[in-house]
Amino acid sequence: METEVVKIEEDKxxxxxxxxxxxxxxxxGLVAFPTETVYGLGGDALNKESSRxxxxxxxxxxxxxxxxHIAGMEDLDAITKxxxxxxxxxxxxxxxGPLTMILKKSEKVPxxxxxxxxxxxxxxxxxxxxxxxxRAAGGYIAAPSANISGKPSPTLAKYVTEDMNxxxxxxxxxxAVGIGLESTIVDLTEDTPTILRPGxxxxxxxxxxxxxxxxxxxxxxxxxxxxxxxxxxxYRHYAPNGDLTxxxxxxxxxxxxxxxxxxxxxxxxERVGIIGTEETVSLYHGxxxxxxxxxxxxxxxxxxxxxxxxxxDDEKITVIYSESFDESGIGQAIMxxxxxxxxxxxxxx
Ligand code: TXA
Ligand code: MG
Numbered sequence: 001m002e003t004e005v006v007k008i009e010e011d012k013x014x015x016x017x018x019x020x021x022x023x024x025x026x027x028x029g030l031v032a033f034p035t036e037t038v039y040g041l042g043g044d045a046l047n048k049e050s051s052r053x054x055x056x057x058x059x060x061x062x063x064x065x066x067x068x069h070i071a072g073m074e075d076l077d078a079i080t081k082x083x084x085x086x087x088x089x090x091x092x093x094x095x096x097g098p099l100t101m102i103l104k105k106s107e108k109v110p111x112x113x114x115x116x117x118x119x120x121x122x123x124x125x126x127x128x129x130x131x132x133x134x135r136a137a138g139g140y141i142a143a144p145s146a147n148i149s150g151k152p153s154p155t156l157a158k159y160v161t162e163d164m165n166x167x168x169x170x171x172x173x174x175x176a177v178g179i180g181l182e183s184t185i186v187d188l189t190e191d192t193p194t195i196l197r198p199g200x201x202x203x204x205x206x207x208x209x210x211x212x213x214x215x216x217x218x219x220x221x222x223x224x225x226x227x228x229x230x231x232x233x234x235y236r237h238y239a240p241n242g243d244l245t246x247x248x249x250x251x252x253x254x255x256x257x258x259x260x261x262x263x264x265x266x267x268x269x270e271r272v273g274i275i276g277t278e279e280t281v282s283l284y285h286g287x288x289x290x291x292x293x294x295x296x297x298x299x300x301x302x303x304x305x306x307x308x309x310x311x312x313d314d315e316k317i318t319v320i321y322s323e324s325f326d327e328s329g330i331g332q333a334i335m336x337x338x339x340x341x342x343x344x345x346x347x348x349x
Contacts, residue, residue: 001168003165003167013132024071036179037098041058068123069185070123076091078106079105093205099185102189102196115231146163146171150239180305192213195214213265216230254349273286289306298334305334321340
């Protein structure tokens with residue numbers, strides 16, 4: 001299949017392109033598109049054949065459910081049932097935006113889209129191109145992140161092309177995404193709202209609206225045997241080709257240890273990548289030293305993390321060392337993704 005790549009500016013959306021992309025989706029085809037979090041791989045959420053195609057294109061296990069993206073509150077009722085009042089409160093506070101809610105599904109949503117579950121994940125993105133595409137497609141787009149299963153989620157269209165060229169009908173290139181990590185997922189089907197995946201909308205922000213909110217224990221306890229409630233969180237994920245280790249501790253010790261390990265690995269012929277921050281990058285020596293951003297503004301680190309992991313692959317890096325990050329605010333989401341990318345391999349110094 002020939003994959004067409006089309007550039008779209010969020011503030012100057014070409015409606016004729018949207019119409020064409022919408023037709024592709026309505027006909028059961030797949031279109032990748034930008035959102036504020038990461039690029040999504042879209043198909044018609046109400047068409048089970050489209051969902052099957054999404055799993056095939058990603059090489060994703062079909063018990064790992066998809067997120068249904070909507071463009072307006074009026075579209076929520078048709079795909080859900082028994083929606084708790086808490087969901088409307090969260091929607092009012094955070095939609096459109098990087099929050100996904102797990103709710104009971106209606107008959108309309110095929111089990112192929114929900115990985116066989118009776119619940120459905122719903123999100124209303126804030127990215128204008130995403131909203132326009134959802135409307136053009138008839139209101140419901142199922143979209144996982146647009147990467148091959150297991151790889152870091154794409155934050156630029158070129159990474160979507162790398163993974164999806166020849167597998168899908170169209171890629172809408174909207175430039176770099178704003179947030180860089182996937183949406184926060186909160187389960188509202190249990191007595192206490194529970195975070196299944198941390199993201200830009202933090203625990204504190206959810207608690208400010210709802211009061212009591214829990215974190216899925218499988219997410220807090222790094223290498224526990226607990227099964228995460230979001231099926232996708234159990235798979236190896238975000239993994240670069242290189243072998244990644246997180247070095248945690250005081251700044252000076254971390255820098256010293258990473259440089260030590262890097263030299264030892266280089267002596268063995270490995271190509272070493274290092275993830276530092278603005279204040280430390282100049283202190284490292286490796287084959288590729290990356291500045292993840294500013295510790296005082298952790299959203300800069302969120303935005304660059306997946307791109308750095310992808311760049312290491314392009315640079316044929318075989319061993320990677322990363323600093324550790326503060327787990328407050330969005331830091332929780334950063335560490336969740338970094339730990340998964342590292343297979344929970346952490347050395348404390
Ligand atoms: O930011 C995002 O959420 C991006 C953009 C494209 O919107 N999408 C995304 O989708 O990250 P994906 O498929 O890569 O991750 C969806 C996660 C998976 O871990 C999946 O298991 C979980 O959501 N999930 C989906 N439906 C669920 C359900 N009914 N119950 C529990 N977990 C669910
Ligand atoms: Mg994903």
